[in-house]
Amino acid sequence: MGLRAYVVRRCLQLVVTFWAFFTLLFVLFRMMPGDPTSMFIMDGMTPEQREQRIAELGLNEPLHVQYIEYVRQLLTGDFGQSFIYNDPVTSIIAVRFMNTIVLMATALIFAYIIGITFGALMGWWRDSRFERGGIVVTLVARSSPEFWVGIVLLSVFVFWLGWFPSSGMRTTGGELGGGFVARYGSLDFLRHLFLPALTGAIAYLATPTLLMRSTMLDVLNADFIEIKKAEGLPERTVLYKHAARNSILPIVTVAAIATGTAMGGSVVIETVFNWPGMGREMVSAVNNNDYPLAMAAFFLMGSVVIIMNFVADLAYVYLDPRVEYE
Amino acid sequence: MGDDSKSRRTVLKGVGAASAAGLTTSLAGCVSQNGESDVDGAENLGDEVPEIHFVAPTAGANPFRNELADIVADNWEDLGFDVDLEELEFNAHVDQVVVQQDFDASLLGWGGTPERIDPHTFIFDMHHSSTTGEGGRNTPGWESDEYDELAELQVTQVDEDERQQTVYEAQEMIAEAQPRTYIANEGGYEPYASSRITDINPTLGEGLNSFWNLTSVTPTDDDTVRFGYPSEIISLNPMQDLATPDRQFVRLLYDQLYRIGEDGMPTPWLATDDPVIEDDGMTYTVEIRDGHTFHDGEPVTVDDVEFTYNLYADSPTYSSLVEDIEEIETSGNEITFHLAEEYAPFVANVLGQVYIFPEHVWGDVAPEELVDYEDEDWIGSGPFEFVDWERQAELQLSAFDDHFEAPNADNLIRVPGADTAQLVNDLEAGQLDMVGAVPQPTAVNRVREDDDLDLSEFEAIGYAMIEYNTRREPFGDRHVRRALSYGVPKEEYVEFIRDGMGTVTHSTISEHNEFWHNPDVEEFYEDLDAARQELADGGYGWDDDGRLHYGEDQ
Numbered sequence: 001m002g003l004r005a006y007v008v009r010r011c012l013q014l015v016v017t018f019w020a021f022f023t024l025l026f027v028l029f030r031m032m033p034g035d036p037t038s039m040f041i042m043d044g045m046t047p048e049q050r051e052q053r054i055a056e057l058g059l060n061e062p063l064h065v066q067y068i069e070y071v072r073q074l075l076t077g078d079f080g081q082s083f084i085y086n087d088p089v090t091s092i093i094a095v096r097f098m099n100t101i102v103l104m105a106t107a108l109i110f111a112y113i114i115g116i117t118f119g120a121l122m123g124w125w126r127d128s129r130f131e132r133g134g135i136v137v138t139l140v141a142r143s144s145p146e147f148w149v150g151i152v153l154l155s156v157f158v159f160w161l162g163w164f165p166s167s168g169m170r171t172t173g174g175e176l177g178g179g180f181v182a183r184y185g186s187l188d189f190l191r192h193l194f195l196p197a198l199t200g201a202i203a204y205l206a207t208p209t210l211l212m213r214s215t216m217l218d219v220l221n222a223d224f225i226e227i228k229k230a231e232g233l234p235e236r237t238v239l240y241k242h243a244a245r246n247s248i249l250p251i252v253t254v255a256a257i258a259t260g261t262a263m264g265g266s267v268v269i270e271t272v273f274n275w276p277g278m279g280r281e282m283v284s285a286v287n288n289n290d291y292p293l294a295m296a297a298f299f300l301m302g303s304v305v306i307i308m309n310f311v312a313d314l315a316y317v318y319l320d321p322r323v324e325y326e
Numbered sequence: 327m328g329d330d331s332k333s334r335r336t337v338l339k340g341v342g343a344a345s346a347a348g349l350t351t352s353l354a355g356c357v358s359q360n361g362e363s364d365v366d367g368a369e370n371l372g373d374e375v376p377e378i379h380f381v382a383p384t385a386g387a388n389p390f391r392n393e394l395a396d397i398v399a400d401n402w403e404d405l406g407f408d409v410d411l412e413e414l415e416f417n418a419h420v421d422q423v424v425v426q427q428d429f430d431a432s433l434l435g436w437g438g439t440p441e442r443i444d445p446h447t448f449i450f451d452m453h454h455s456s457t458t459g460e461g462g463r464n465t466p467g468w469e470s471d472e473y474d475e476l477a478e479l480q481v482t483q484v485d486e487d488e489r490q491q492t493v494y495e496a497q498e499m500i501a502e503a504q505p506r507t508y509i510a511n512e513g514g515y516e517p518y519a520s521s522r523i524t525d526i527n528p529t530l531g532e533g534l535n536s537f538w539n540l541t542s543v544t545p546t547d548d549d550t551v552r553f554g555y556p557s558e559i560i561s562l563n564p565m566q567d568l569a570t571p572d573r574q575f576v577r578l579l580y581d582q583l584y585r586i587g588e589d590g591m592p593t594p595w596l597a598t599d600d601p602v603i604e605d606d607g608m609t610y611t612v613e614i615r616d617g618h619t620f621h622d623g624e625p626v627t628v629d630d631v632e633f634t635y636n637l638y639a640d641s642p643t644y645s646s647l648v649e650d651i652e653e654i655e656t657s658g659n660e661i662t663f664h665l666a667e668e669y670a671p672f673v674a675n676v677l678g679q680v681y682i683f684p685e686h687v688w689g690d691v692a693p694e695e696l697v698d699y700e701d702e703d704w705i706g707s708g709p710f711e712f713v714d715w716e717r718q719a720e721l722q723l724s725a726f727d728d729h730f731e732a733p734n735a736d737n738l739i740r741v742p743g744a745d746t747a748q749l750v751n752d753l754e755a756g757q758l759d760m761v762g763a764v765p766q767p768t769a770v771n772r773v774r775e776d777d778d779l780d781l782s783e784f785e786a787i788g789y790a791m792i793e794y795n796t797r798r799e800p801f802g803d804r805h806v807r808r809a810l811s812y813g814v815p816k817e818e819y820v821e822f823i824r825d826g827m828g829t830v831t832h833s834t835i836s837e838h839n840e841f842w843h844n845p846d847v848e849e850f851y852e853d854l855d856a857a858r859q860e861l862a863d864g865g866y867g868w869d870d871d872g873r874l875h876y877g878e879d880q
Contacts, residue, residue: 034417037461041420042437043569044447047461050425052642053567056697084560085717086698092717158755166755167748169719172739173550176714176722271744274752276718280744284557289417 007314014310021302022295026070029291035059036083036289057083070295079296084288089296092281097300099169100277102184103269104262106193107200112208112255114201119212120244123220134209142206150199150272157195164195167274196273200266204258208251215247222246249320256312260305365858367867368877375800375866375874377408378810379430381423384413388435389766391790393823394509394815395433398792401813405857406874423793425461430795431810432465435512438531438788438836439570443590444674445493445842448834450477453500467797468505482668484607486841489670494844497833501847503804507792507811510820511836513785514764514827517750517773520780522547523759525734529588530838533784535574535762538588541709541733545759549736554749554758558718558742562704564681565641565696574762575740578723579621580681580706583612583631584673590839592673596626596682596707601673610672611662620684621703621711621726628656633685635663640693647679682707709733718742753779767825786828787836790819800876805864811850812857 036057037050045053054060058069073080079089118138122131141149158166165171170188183189219225220243228238267279278297285294380402382395392413399409414422423432442448451457454477455469476496483489501508516534518526525544529536535555545551559572564580566572577585587593594600596618602611618626638648650672653664665672684705691699704712709729713722721740725733741758743749750769752758754776765773773779792814794801801807816830832849835842865877 032418033414034421037567038417038420038425040567040569041424041461042434044439045461045567046646047459048646049567049643050461086561086563086566096718154751158751166751166757167743168741168757172552172720172741172757173722173737176716176719271748274741274744274748281718287415287417 003317006317010310010313014306017306018303021306022071022074022299023067025295025298025302026067029295030063030066032286032289034289036291039084039288074299079299080292082285082290082293084285084290084293089292092293093278093296093300096276096278096281096297097263098180098183099275100263100270100279103193103196103275103277104200104259104266106197108204108255108259108262110197110201111204112251115205115208116212116244116248116251119209120216120239120247122209122213123216123247124239124243126217126220131213135213138206138209141202142210144202146199146203146266146268147272149202150196150269153195153199154272165192168192169276196269196275199269199272200262203266203269204262207254207258211250211254212244212247215250216243219243219246249316252315252319253312256308256315257305260301260308263301263304365855365862367858367862368865368875368879369867370878371867371869372876372878372880374869375407375806375876377410378402379428380409380411381419381429381432382411382413383419383433384415387414387416387419390512390819390823391433391435394790394819397818398433398814401815401852401854402810404854405809405813405861406868406872408873424465427460427465427467427795427797429793430798430801432793432795433790434793435790436788437570438511438786439573440529440531440536440586440590441675441679443530443586443787443839443842444671445835445839446481446671446675449480449493449496452834453477453496453505466505466793466795466801468503469796470499470503473499473503481670482607483670484603484668490842493835493842497835497844497847500834501832501849504807504811504850505794505796506834507807507814507850508831508834509790509792509814509816510824510828511786511789511831511838512824512828513783513838514824515770515773515781515783516761516764517753517770517779517781518760519753519756519758519778521778522756523551526760526782527588528782528784530590530785531787532574533762534760534782535571536588537574537577537585540574540578540738541731543760544734550739551735551737552739552741552757552759553762554741554743554752554760555762556743556746556749559721559740562712562715563697563699563701564683565637565643565699567643575721575723576681577708578710578738579704579708579712580683581618581626581708582678582681583614584678586674586678590841592678596631597677601677607668607670607672608665609662610665610677611660612677614659614661615730616659618707618730619728620707621705622684624684624686626682626684626707628659628661630685631661631682632656633689634680634683637683637688637693637696638680641696642693643697648676650676710738713737764827770825785836785838787839789831789834789836803864805860805866808850809857809860809864812853812860814850815852817851 035054037045037053058066081087082089082092085092118134122134125131154166157164169192225238225243228242267283269275270277270279282294282297285297380399383391385392395411399411402409419434423429423434451463453464453468453473455474457464458467458469473496476492480489480492483492518534523543523545525542526534527539527542528534529538543551555571557571559575560569561572562576562579564576568576581596583595583597584592585595596615598613598615614628614631620626632654635648635651635654638644650665650667650669651663652666655662687701687705709726709731710723710733711726713724715721723738725736746761746763746765747769749758749761749763750765750773753761770781773781794807794810796802820826820828820830829837831837833844833847837843837845861874865880867875867877869875
């Protein structure tokens with residue numbers, strides 16, 4: 001099958017996947033107990049006020065009517081109004097999503113740069129002290145819960161050394177809002193970013209390191225490495241140009257999927273460091289029965305996973321000509 | 327009930343034995359087991375009493391009440407009931423119990439905001455037979471004609487002493503009937519940085535979240551107070567459905583004619599004095615303070631007040647708040663409210679709740695747009711002015727220096743936290759000055775040991791309670807409800823589960839609400855023998871396995 005036919009077929013699959021995905025989301029959220037007025041009842045909302053609110057939100061309509069309305073909105077790129085905030089969902093999510101991307105992208109980039117480098121070296125220096133020590137460190141990092149790593153970092157860098165702020169994205173009391181550069185370009189922001197990003201990097205580090213090491217070991221056993229060595233090429237050239245490059249393929253898939261899930265934010269990191277990202281917003285939207293906001297958040301996150309998988313499939317073909325389209 | 331909860335119970339008992347002083351009476355009851363009791367029930371047994379569907383919060387939703395539910399379920403099983411304990415998250419719990427009314431017994435809390443210091447909510451809304459519908463306050467569905475008369479009478483009694491007498495009687499009747507087990511007023515400790523702020527003023531029911539605290543707190547290191555709370559405000563629009571945390575900040579920006587004072591009683595605010603009440607409580611005349619302005623410099627006039635009350639009447643969300651007002655007249659600086667019927671809590675619950683809006687800002691907003699209206703600057707006349715707000719990051723307010731009760735802090739910043747534990751971290755790191763929430767006991771101990779930090783204690787008027795669905799058998803029978811109440815270890819809950827935070831209660835009105843609380847109502851401490859006696863008196867009996875049955879004649 002040719003590339004074009006393959007891409008077309010994958011695109012069609014994509015459409016079906018998306019349909020199944022958002023329908024499932026709709027059904028799941030409507031099956032959840034409670035409704036968006038539940039959180040106000042104990043604060044004094046009367047039964048009359050409650051009915052009035054339910055009618056305003058259109059939740060007294062039959063389910064299929066609500067579903068059709070939901071699909072219609074989605075197709076026009078409109079996620080609707082948040083039930084709780086009374087603001088357009090898009091404007092709420094845009095900011096949160098950006099905050100999460102900046103945090104998680106930083107964490108992932110560090111994790112993968114460090115992970116790939118160390119994994120390659122661990123494979124190269126097999127049976128050395130470096131490899132054995134590296135495996136121990138990696139496994140410890142992998143098995144440490146994120147909240148624990150976060151609290152340890154807080155204890156050391158905040159409570160003991162006092163080098164970094166304990167939470168948030170910037171020092172309170174300053175100018176709010178501003179453009180991308182004003183928000184994410186300042187030194188103050190970077191100081192706030194450091195600890196949560198480091199926590200994320202430690203959590204994501206193990207997978208690329210261990211994967212890189214084990215594929216390196218396979219590749220190093222291959223004949224062509226011996227030949228390259230026999231050709232008298234410098235060790236560094238063999239390591240980076242031939243061995244490491246050939247080992248990187250599985251990393252691409254893993255990285256793509258990790259990126260997808262990371263974009264949903266890490267509830268744990270965002271909670272420990274009070275980072276105003278997607279993860280926490282999703283949790284609070286679910287707790288408040290704020291269906292439009294929760295569904296939009298899950299939709300966005302799921303979409304990134306679906307699309308990154310798609311990208312990984314295509315990237316495979318590009319990176320390794322032996323992979324065929326089927 | 328699994329072994330897990332039994333073992334926790336054993337631990338708690340151990341703690342109890344170790345520091346037993348003062349608790350012996352309540353703990354004595356829990357030692358007796360099935361069959362060891364001296365109480366004989368009915369000799370000829372009918373059907374088994376149906377299983378109790380007991381709804382309680384998950385440990386995540388409320389760790390203290392979750393723990394209590396396990397112990398209560400154990401006790402009830404000891405009494406011969408079968409208990410099906412269902413744990414739910416908060417919204418699901420409220421929906422299933424308060425809205426769907428699908429439960430036999432439910433452990434929930436009822437909040438005690440300052441507007442509930444007036445007994446109307448606790449006496450009328452929560453126990454009158456007109457509020458038993460879906461989502462209504464009388465969740466147990468308890469109905470008593472005799473009680474309804476008292477609840478209706480107190481509404482009409484403008485004389486406080488007469489009203490107090492009626493409210494006392496109502497409490498006695500509720501305590502005897504036990505439509506709910508009133509367990510404890512859940513006061514607690516809130517942490518703050520004593521090295522950076524002073525003049526804190528935690529008040530009844532609200533602690534550091536109180537209006538009086540936020541206006542009196544004074545920063546000693548700079549000019550800003552940073553206040554942390556474990557959730558974000560939903561809206562500052564006073565016309566939206568507001569949750570308690572929203573209202574606590576809306577009222578900093580907007581004034582009312584009266585405010586609920588530190589002592590819980592309404593005190594004149596935009597009004598110059600107490601209202602002149604005429605026509606047997608059917609007419610209230612209020613004089614408005616002269617020379618006060620909104621944040622934009624425009625004067626606050628009697629016309630703004632009249633406009634506001636009409637706006638509330640048109641608002642789909644809040645029209646019910648002012649529905650008792652039949653007519654409004656103004657003359658000079660005075661405004662007169664003519665009521666459709668007598669309403670004793672009018673000052674506290676209406677004049678003290680309606681926020682005064684500037685007509686020049688809200689004048690053109692149609693009633694159906696009120697909820698969505700976004701006044702970018704939230705112009706009110708309150709002691710704080712709106713500066714800026716970024717959701718999930720911070721809300722910035724500054725002092726309105728021209729206010730007649732200008733706050734002590736020049737700036738107030740509200741930071742929504744991820745959870746209380748995270749906020750305590752911020753407090754320790756110096757990023758926050760106070761936290762408006764009660765941390766877990768471990769964090770409380772950390773705060774105690776920190777020289778820069780301190781704890782402020784507050785008392786609550788709301789309470790944790792178990793509600794019984796009197797629409798279902800056998801909970802329509804007061805003997806059963808009273809027996810189940812004897813199965814609730816109230817002192818153990820406060821002393822050990824809540825680590826001493828709060829006070830045991832037996833009445834719907836907290837002992838901290840001194841004027842209205844009746845100290846002589848019937849008391850229900852944990853006492854399984856008394857519970858068995860109560861069931862025997864009701865005509866119930868036990869089979870050889872200790873399972874509770876209806877008597878043959880029932």
